Amino acid sequence: MHARTSFSSHTESTVETELMLTPSAAASARQLLRGSTRKTAKITKRTDTSETLMAQDSVGFVRNTDDLGLVSWVPADTIRMSEALIIDTEEFPRASSVIDFESVAALPFRHKVRWFLQELDKVAVPWEEGHLLLKIRRDAVLEESMHLLMLIPAADIRQRLRIEFIDEPGLDAGGLLREWVLLLCERLFDGSYGLFQSSHVENFGYWINTNSAQLKPDHLKCFEFIGRLIAKCLLEGQLLTVHFSLPLLKHILGVPISFSDLEFLDEDLCKNANWLRDHSDVDTLSLDFTVQSFDANGKALPPIELVPGGGGIAVTDANKDEYLVALLKYHMFDSVHEQVAALLKGIFDVLPRNLLAAFDYQELELLICGVPKIDVDDWKRHTDVKFADFDHPSKAEHKVIDWFWAIVAEFSQDQRARLLQFVTGTSRVPVEGFKGLLSNDGRVRRFGIQMVGRGIPPTGLYPKAHTCFNRIDVPLYTSKEEVATYLTLVINMEITGFTMQ
Structure with missing residues (x-):
């Protein structure tokens, strides 16, 4: 990597950090972008969580992140939102130290946005204190952007960013930054790239590809980069050109995911699960506590156990709710939890973790993608x-x-x-x-x-x-x-x- 600190010609107090790849570093970056035994067990029916989940779709589970950044899947009623949210002012010295969550969450959306933009201004590094110039080649926009922006500390991502395409004329007054975001989205969310797949619904959004590790050995680095890109777009007032599926938006916010959310990943899966929930004599279906998995080429893999020894546990009327809870957990969390954790790390290394808490998932989509209907x-x-x-x-x-x-x-x-x-x-x-x-x-x-x-x-x-x-x-x-x-x-x-x- 070539990095230098230069001073703007109009003021000696303005620091610009220029990031670009030298030929040797570019080659190194390209190189960087080149892995059960089934048991029999007995399962007992938990009547509290599973029955509540099946009886009331609005109650479910939530992605929880602890102080060490470890992500887990827990019942929603075990997580309580504090009336006041604390922001680490040592990491974010300009940010508000305490957010009155209830008051902000109750605001109309337009007022909430105004509050959010004011808080972002406190998080962003003022232009005169430092800014970034990213110099990249158009034909390697993703590889070079990822390599450079993953090398610098997350705190530096909070500096204002300008883009320069090497060997192309044009001064970035905002248009190049927008095009840079567009080009990155086109690559990152292309199905052939292997990170995301479109969900099987009419108005689809993107969901994490469960085979991303097979298609991209460095996939977790890619997801962390996407998290940094999301945070950077929020800071710069830029919009992504893609939409995320509802469950992924909920993961970002850490709000409950319920049984009914399966519809936003796969309508057929949701219909089959609903049928199973609402009918009896399910033991005639010869189901067990496993799910069939496939590799990136569609080749069938050994079944994945939803619980220890799941291959030896038949699904019956007595334990079908337990099976459906495990099925929800697998599709919404277990199959993608590493990718979710990397994405969240990328976002919240740059932005305070609690700053988005005042928004619901629909509002978050508007923040990230803008208003889709043009009036x-x-x-x-x-x-x-x-x-x-x-x-x-x-x-x-x-x-x-x-x-x-x-x-x-x-x-x-x-x-x-x-x-x-x-x-x-x-x-x-x-x-x-x-x-x-x-x-x-x-x-x-x-x-x-x-x-x-x-x-x-x-x-x-x-x-x-x-x-x-x-x-x-x-x-x-x-x-x-x-x-x-x-x-x-x-x-x-x-x-x-x-x-x-």
Whole structure:
């Protein structure tokens, strides 16, 4: 790794740490990114936990992390949330030492977000005290980013980050950082990479691939990096371009996971478990306390015992609740607990562990991914329009603006998301709506439309995007159809990079 501390030209007090890989370190990084016996036993039926779980789906189990960072799976009613949450001010010297959890949790979401952003500002290192410049090659964006950001102390991740793609022009005023996040998400959540898989539901989110160790020997390092990336995006006001499954969001928050949450991983599994719960004579199914497992290539592996000696324990009406509790524990925790622990370590090495506690899992998704539905009225309301002559806009310019919004209103949500990504570098809206669009250093920068003259067709009629400033240059079109034609062309080009301005 090549790392140097340099001083900004405009002030001697601003420290910038530059991170990049030398050829030898790059080779080393690539190299870094290249493992029962069944017993018979007797099981007794626990009537308290299992019967409560089966009778009331809202009661279940929770991921618990102790002071040493060890993760365990415990009944939810054994964990009690304190009215006041303590934050380690030795590790996070600027953060609030005590959070009035009940008061914050009771706030409306928009007020909760405002509180959260204020707390993040206390956690982040001020720009003048130090910031990071990550210099990477586009064709090795994941490998080099992971290698560099896993080498530095977690506390340094709290510094503001700028991105530079080696051998490419462009100063990062926010757009490159957004693209960097987009490129990392595309790689990390690609099924072929082996870390995540889509859950088997219509509106899927990503769940941990139980075979990640087979596909990626250094998978735990990868999950810890993803945790750091999530924390960094929260600090920088950046949005992930992927959605997590509901159980994974619950693991991050440490809130109860119940029997009904199986639906968000596999609908068929949930239906079969529900049938088993609601019917008698289950001993005719010849089930035992094991689950069938498969390797990454779909080859069947020896059954996994849900309890010690599970292969010798038949599932009956008397112990089926115990079986379902063990089944839930396996799918939600045992099969992925190492990956979950690594992900949580990455997040909470950077952010205070209790800072997210005031949010529920739905609110957490909005914080991480933004508001998925694009409201055109909200977009229009928080857009600044600049005309060629600011004081004397022409009727022709007003017509083009009206046509622009009419076309956007006619677009599908996917097309709106593509247009938003073309102009801002991200396809998602911040949790506060369009009024919360950010620029380079986490400061709000509204969406902008700049009217420009017509150029030489056809390229002179393409809209131009300035992603660092959330602005689109719109030529003086002569018809609504012309606006629709060129807007549709640019959003379907799938341009990645800064070939456009």
